[in-house]
Every structure is written in C-alpha cells, then in structure tokens.
Amino acid sequence: MIKVHFFAALKQYFTDSISVEFIENETVTDFIQRLAQFYPDAAEPLTKCRVAINEEFVSFSDTIQSQTEVYVIPPSSGG
Amino acid sequence: MIKVHFFAALKQYFTDSISVEFIENETVTDFIQRLAQFYPDAAEPLTKCRVAINEEFVSFSDTIQSQTEVYVIPPSSGG
C-alpha cells in the first residue's frame, strides 16, 4: 500500500490522506491519473499538482516505490 | 545686497552665507559665474549646483531680484 497525503482544496475530495494499492513501476504521472479515476471531480485540480516524496519534489517520470508516502501538492497560494 | 547661503562642501569656500552686491537683470547662470570668480577653487563644484529662492528651485535663465536670499544647492547625497 501507498499512503497519499492531500492538502488544501484537494482534501475536499480525498480527506487528509488515503491508502492506495502499490503498482510495480508506476510513474508519478500514472499515479496521478489513477487518483483522478477514483475521483473524477478532482481530475482537473490534480493536473495542476506537483508530487513530493521524502520531503523532496519528484519528477513526473519518476517511478513510485513501495512503502513510500506520497504528498500531492496543489499550486502554492501562500503569502 | 543679496544674501547667499551655502551647504555641505561649498561652506569650505564661502562659509555658511555671504552677502554680495545686487546687479540688475542678472541671471542665475551669471550669478553662479560671479561666485566662481570670487573663489576660483569653487568654480568646478559650483557648476554642479542648483539654485533655490523662496524654497523653490529656480531655472538658470531666471533673473535674480533684489532683496532675495539665494540658496546654492550642491548635488544631493542623502540617504
């Protein structure tokens, strides 16, 4: 399983965090698309998100490892 | 007579203020040149100065009236 954390507006769809199945060799892009399929209303906001793992932003072509916690990061709106 | 006030580095040549003769129809440019002739060492710094009368900067082509106080304003170096 992979634990996925959500912030800001995305919590409205997913709550703070959910657990999803681990899929071998899944890229960040594919992972985001899988989330969008679970919750189609979130598909559009998800396209604007970045992903962080281990407190670092990762690239969309990276593959997601088992046992990692994934943080889905909507566009910043601080300040 | 015209009272002339000096600031900053120019006080080294002229002290804080001096009185000079009034000359009919003298422009600000001519007036500054007259000051430069009194104190040739000050000629070069005087070329960089602006002139104020009645708390307003005046143009070099203005003529100086009798009984006015003239303020010779070196380039600003505040801040």
Added chain:
Amino acid sequence: MQHITQQEINVCAEYNKAKHPESGAIVMFSGDVRNHNKGQKVKYIDYEAYDALADKTIAKILTEAKEKWDLQYAECIHRIGKVGICETAVVVLVSSVHRKEAYDANRFIIDQVKALAPIWKHEFFEDGTSKWGANCDCASEDHEHLHHHH
C-alpha cells in the same frame, strides 16, 4: 522549523535581526491579510502548509538568493493558521551594501516563495463562504472551488 510559524510574526524583531554594520540597505516586505479580494469582503485567512517541505523550500530559496546577490542577511518567515486583517502572513528581510541588491533579492524571494512553497490560503469571507485560494497576480478568471460552510 525556522521559516514556518504558528505564532504572530514579530515584524520589528525580524527587522532588527537584519541590521548589519556592513549593510547600507535593508528592504522588508510584509505580506498582510487585506479585507477584500476580487470583490469579496475577507474576514480572515487560514493558511495551511506542508510544514516540513515548505520550510525546506524557503531555506533553498534563501540560499539561492544569497548565491545570486551579495547579501549580509536574508530571511523569510511565513505564518500558518488563522491570520486576521492587517496581520502579517509573511515577512521577507534582506540586507546588502547597496539598495539595488536588497530590492531585487527581496522581490525574488517573495516571488519564489509564493510560487514554490507548499503553503495554501483558505479565505473566509464576511458572507460566510470560504475559498481555497490561488495566487492572484494573474488577471485570469478564478478556477478555484467555492463552497459554503454550514
């Protein structure tokens, strides 16, 4: 956690830390909560952050600013939680020998923090609605989700 705080930001104390005998210029930016946004009356903003990553992101931006410009001091602190009107949500302080660097670096830091740090504003309006914010230097229409609180 150096750059993210739940406390009120003591702007004067932060300014005093920026004082440096070699610096001729200090530029400070204070990003405050204002009482209006896009025609709506704002009551307060509740800021959420992914604290650990926001902190690291701000630290990186400050390091980058110090590499780009010769600065004696650079700091940015962002407050999270409920921030009232006129209160400071974020402060940026930069000290340098001449003022040009201080202005440029200060602006760079706040632009980067707003663009990159995982911090989100949740605006609460006088009419009882609320909205998760997008940074609105863009003039485009608002894509954000609007929902009522009961």
Added chain:
Amino acid sequence: MQHITQQEINVCAEYNKAKHPESGAIVMFSGDVRNHNKGQKVKYIDYEAYDALADKTIAKILTEAKEKWDLQYAECIHRIGKVGICETAVVVLVSSVHRKEAYDANRFIIDQVKALAPIWKHEFFEDGTSKWGANCDCASEDHEHLHHHH
C-alpha cells in the same frame, strides 16, 4: 517639518503606521549607515539638509508616487545630524493592494529623494579624515573634496 528629523527614526513605529486594512503589501526601505565606503572605514555620518526645501521636496515626491501608483500609504523620513553605524538615516514605507506597486513606488521614492532632496552626507572616517559625500551608485571615480580635521 514632517519628513526631516533630528531624532532617531523609530522604524517599528513607522512600519505600524503603514498598516491598512485594504493593503496586502507593505514594502519598507531602511537606509542605514554602514561601516565602510570605497575602502575607507566609516565612523559615523553627519547629515546636513536645507531643511525647509528638503521637507517640501520629499512631500512632492510622495505626492507624485501616489499619483503614479494606487497606494494606501507612502511616507519617507530622513534623519539629519550625526547618525551612527547600523542606525537608520532614511526610511521609506509604502502600502498597496498588491506587492508590485509597493516595490516599484518604494524604489521610486528613495531614488528621487536621493537625487533631488537637498540633503548631504558628511562622512567621518576611522582615520580621522572626513569627506562630503556624493551619492555613489555611480561607479566613477570620486570627485569629492578630501580634507583633514585637526
């Protein structure tokens, strides 16, 4: 005399005056006396002004800034007399809805004040010499008069 003072500038108090419920951005510039200039060790600066005209000149510059940008607040105060290292010689405060105007207006004000306000710095150095200053954003050689104090 609103913009020229012989007292120490209370920067925090000036910052607090800039707070405005409609403002999302406050930019503050603090021009401080630094301990070095062009390779010389500075002990302090003694500022002289043609007070009345300096005050009027700064007031005009602030009015011009408010005409060019939509600002909730704009202020500039210049201290005269002896100002020590790290002390503030001049402060500029600007508040606006968005940050771009605040940065641009703040920079405009200090640039104009430095260029136009009849205020002069007299630098006193550690080696006992002193010099009437020119503003040195220019990279050119120094045309100023250097003389010893006895």
